[in-house]
Amino acid sequence: MSDPRTPLPLPEVRMQPVQSLPSTPHRTALLDAAGWRAAGIAAFAKLHPRAMLGSPVMAVVLAGTLLAAVLTASGHAPFGFGIAVTAILFVTVLFANFAEAVAEARGRGQAASLRSARRDLMARRIVGANEERVAASALKPGDQVIVSAGEWIPSDGEIESGFATINESAVTGESAPVLREAGTDRSGVIGGTKVLTDEIVVRITSEPGHSFLDRMIALVEGASRQKTPNEIALTILLAAMTLTFLVVVVTLPALASFVDASIEPLLLIALLVCLIPTTIGGLLPAIGIAGMNRALSANVLAKSGKAVEVAGDIDTLLLDKTGTITHGDRQATQFHPVSGVTREQLRDAALLASLADVTPEGKSIVALARSLGAGAVEAEHANFVGFSANTRMSGVDLPGGRVLRKGAVDAIERNVAALGGSVPAELRARVDQVARGGATPLVVADGHNVLGVVALSDVVKHGIRERFARLRAMGIRTVMITGDNPLTAAAIAAEAGVDDFMAEARPEDKLARIRAEQQGGRLVAMVGDGTNDAPALAQADIGLAMNSGTQAAKEAGNMVDLDSDPAKLLEVVEIGKQQLITRGALTTFSLANDVSKYFAILPALFAAAIPQMAALDVMRLSSPRNAVLAALIFNALIIPALIPLALRGVRFTPRSAVSLLRRNMLIYGLGGVLLPFVAIKLIDLLLAAGFGV
Numbered sequence: 260m261s262d263p264r265t266p267l268p269l270p271e272v273r274m275q276p277v278q279s280l281p282s283t284p285h286r287t288a289l290l291d292a293a294g295w296r297a298a299g300i301a302a303f304a305k306l307h308p309r310a311m312l313g314s315p316v317m318a319v320v321l322a323g324t325l326l327a328a329v330l331t332a333s334g335h336a337p338f339g340f341g342i343a344v345t346a347i348l349f350v351t352v353l354f355a356n357f358a359e360a361v362a363e364a365r366g367r368g369q370a371a372s373l374r375s376a377r378r379d380l381m382a383r384r385i386v387g388a389n390e391e392r393v394a395a396s397a398l399k400p401g402d403q404v405i406v407s408a409g410e411w412i413p414s415d416g417e418i419e420s421g422f423a424t425i426n427e428s429a430v431t432g433e434s435a436p437v438l439r440e441a442g443t444d445r446s447g448v449i450g451g452t453k454v455l456t457d458e459i460v461v462r463i464t465s466e467p468g469h470s471f472l473d474r475m476i477a478l479v480e481g482a483s484r485q486k487t488p489n490e491i492a493l494t495i496l497l498a499a500m501t502l503t504f505l506v507v508v509v510t511l512p513a514l515a516s517f518v519d520a521s522i523e524p525l526l527l528i529a530l531l532v533c534l535i536p537t538t539i540g541g542l543l544p545a546i547g548i549a550g551m552n553r554a555l556s557a558n559v560l561a562k563s564g565k566a567v568e569v570a571g572d573i574d575t576l577l578l579d580k581t582g583t584i585t586h587g588d589r590q591a592t593q594f595h596p597v598s599g600v601t602r603e604q605l606r607d608a609a610l611l612a613s614l615a616d617v618t619p620e621g622k623s624i625v626a627l628a629r630s631l632g633a634g635a636v637e638a639e640h641a642n643f644v645g646f647s648a649n650t651r652m653s654g655v656d657l658p659g660g661r662v663l664r665k666g667a668v669d670a671i672e673r674n675v676a677a678l679g680g681s682v683p684a685e686l687r688a689r690v691d692q693v694a695r696g697g698a699t700p701l702v703v704a705d706g707h708n709v710l711g712v713v714a715l716s717d718v719v720k721h722g723i724r725e726r727f728a729r730l731r732a733m734g735i736r737t738v739m740i741t742g743d744n745p746l747t748a749a750a751i752a753a754e755a756g757v758d759d760f761m762a763e764a765r766p767e768d769k770l771a772r773i774r775a776e777q778q779g780g781r782l783v784a785m786v787g788d789g790t791n792d793a794p795a796l797a798q799a800d801i802g803l804a805m806n807s808g809t810q811a812a813k814e815a816g817n818m819v820d821l822d823s824d825p826a827k828l829l830e831v832v833e834i835g836k837q838q839l840i841t842r843g844a845l846t847t848f849s850l851a852n853d854v855s856k857y858f859a860i861l862p863a864l865f866a867a868a869i870p871q872m873a874a875l876d877v878m879r880l881s882s883p884r885n886a887v888l889a890a891l892i893f894n895a896l897i898i899p900a901l902i903p904l905a906l907r908g909v910r911f912t913p914r915s916a917v918s919l920l921r922r923n924m925l926i927y928g929l930g931g932v933l934l935p936f937v938a939i940k941l942i943d944l945l946l947a948a949g950f951g952v
């Protein structure tokens with residue numbers, strides 16, 4: 260096998276014409292013709308009582324429709340007018356169902372490209388020293404399979420040995436090959452993706468039928484959609500409002516009888532439907548589904564709609580340094596011995612301590628030592644000690660009692676002290692020299708003697724500073740948490756522009772920091788990819804795992820970024836905020852609308868009985884019946900008219916919550932009051948011009 264770091268000669272591969280996920284949903288059409296048709300049919304299917312109960316507001320409209328039909332048929336309402344009211348109410352319910360169906364159809368469209376990645380695959384399963392061919396669907400967690408260049412990975416898993424370049428475009432829509440490697444934080448592979456070069460042994464981690472793709476498709480198609488807490492709260496509020504108006508409308512005839520007026524029952528139904536928040540009630544499910552769809556358009560798989568929404572309220576973002584803020588390709592670049600030790604002694608000790616180190620850091624030390632002329636080293640009967648995030652050290656115990664260790668500065672200092680040694684004063688200077696440039700110093704010790712420092716260089720990702728600035732503009736604080744020493748951490752923190760950092764952190768320190776933030780009443784997001792990040796990913800309110808990361812990280816988080824781009828959190832936050840704002844704006848609009856409809860309908864209701872009501876008749880509509888019809892028609896039409904806004908979301912720019920609120924109150928509150936006046940007047944003119952009943 261060649262060294263994984265040298266650029267791999269990629270074979271000529273014919274990329275499959277995969278449909279990539281739409282990355283600019285704002286410019287694409289809402290649906291294609293087939294999608295519209297399917298949504299239209301689904302709107303009728305959703306008339307099923309069980310489906311209707313999910314939306315109390317619309318259930319009341321449907322009940323009103325049936326009542327209007329009965330009144331009309333039994334001669335308790337003027338026939339033509341009765342038919343018209345019944346029809347408009349029925350269409351109102353259909354429009355609301357249609358809005359939800361369109362959102363779902365969009366999700367299915369996105370899932371179609373994913374489904375094409377889920378094909379019938381064969382696997383080469385390892386049994387003892389042999390291999391057998393089995394269907395991918397027969398693979399169980401724990402099975403080991405071999406996948407070579409040109410073959411498809413049969414199911415989700417983790418690379419046990421080897422490395423490979425993989426085309427993940429079927430899942431991510433990104434055709435650039437990615438490198439996945441055993442023993443690193445980039446060991447996760449997905450079923451349905453293709454190995455381009457080399458050969459890997461994969462340990463299967465997913466149950467048949469429950470692969471990443473399977474779950475993703477179910478989510479996108481809305482099969483496992485659950486209402487978010489905010490959505491449930493709003494549904495309850497809307498139901499309470501509906502109930503209140505119902506009581507008001509039902510008691511109205513009694514009130515009217517005091518002034519010797521009687522109100523037609525049909526008009527009462529019309530009044531009720533105009534007053535209850537039908538617009539937001541009808542669009543609410545669509546808004547929720549659209550949030551999930553938008554996340555997927557950004558190549559983020561959210562495990563629930565709640566996760567997307569919580570992202571909109573995040574206060575603090577925690578990130579690890581290596582691989583998240585930096586490229587994570589930590590490479591040994593230099594040996595810095597302390598005085599009394601030669602560069603060669605340090606080099607050879609570092610080499611010995613890294614021979615069996617599978618981490619990229621360890622391998623790069625071996626490569627650097629060899630390139631600097633290190634010869635064959637004697638390591639027979641050696642006992643290698645692997646790197647762990649808890650000890651933050653690795654090394655080797657040689658026969659004869661020689662103990663070589665390399666690791667984080669504080670970890671080695673403690674170890675040397677425990678062995679009865681002391682750290683030479685000049686070590687600090689060597690460490691600082693390396694760390695000030697943002698490189699990671701690894702201290703090498705032979706027993707209780709410190710030999711020197713290995714510099715591991717890493718590069719801050721391009722454009723990350725701008726991303727953090729954008730997060731800051733939205734009021735989100737960024738904190739870098741790293742196992743590295745404080746000086747390196749400070750150098751990288753300054754370069755990347757994070758607000759705060761925490762150094763020399765072990766996994767439990769990360770967890771404690773998240774808990775502390777949460778106890779302060781803040782919502783915390785965490786981005787990570789390693790198994791050592793898993794507890795923190797699980798504890799955080801938003802755990803965004805990298806798709807390239809380990810299975811443990813992906814299971815622990817509540818979101819996976821298919822592009823493995825930590826800065827993606829920014830988009831997730833914006834999608835969450837946009838969803839919250841869209842729901843808020845449309846609620847404002849809906850309630851404002853209803854106020855205006857009141858002015859259209861109430862004078863019509865009482866005009867005959869209470870002449871003083873004429874003072875309220877600001878719209879001067881052609882006739883009481885036309886007024887009622889115009890208000891109901893507007894009430895129905897506004898739902899489909901707002902579907903594009905509900906699905907695409909209200910325009911969002913990072914700014915303070917207060918200024919956003921002011922802007923939206925102006926547009927959706929004031930607009931919501933004014934629009935019905937104009938629209939209802941226009942509809943009334945049309946009705947009076949010949950369509951009136």
Ligand SMILES: Nc1ncnc2c1ncn2[C@@H]1O[C@H](COP(=O)(O)OP(=O)(O)OP(=O)(O)O)[C@@H](O)[C@H]1O
Nearest residue numbers: 579580581618646648651652653666667741742743
């Ligand atoms: N292979 C290794 N052998 C010995 N020590 C290592 C090795 N790799 C890293 N270290 C040391 O352990 C520290 C913690 O490494 P780890 O990868 O766990 O960091 P982390 O907590 O994920 O934070 P970050 O990734 O942001 O640096 C490193 O800063 C380094 O000093």
Ligand SMILES: [K+]
Nearest residue numbers: 532533535537
């Ligand atoms: K209404």
Ligand SMILES: [Mg+2]
Nearest residue numbers: 579581582789
């Ligand atoms: Mg790390």
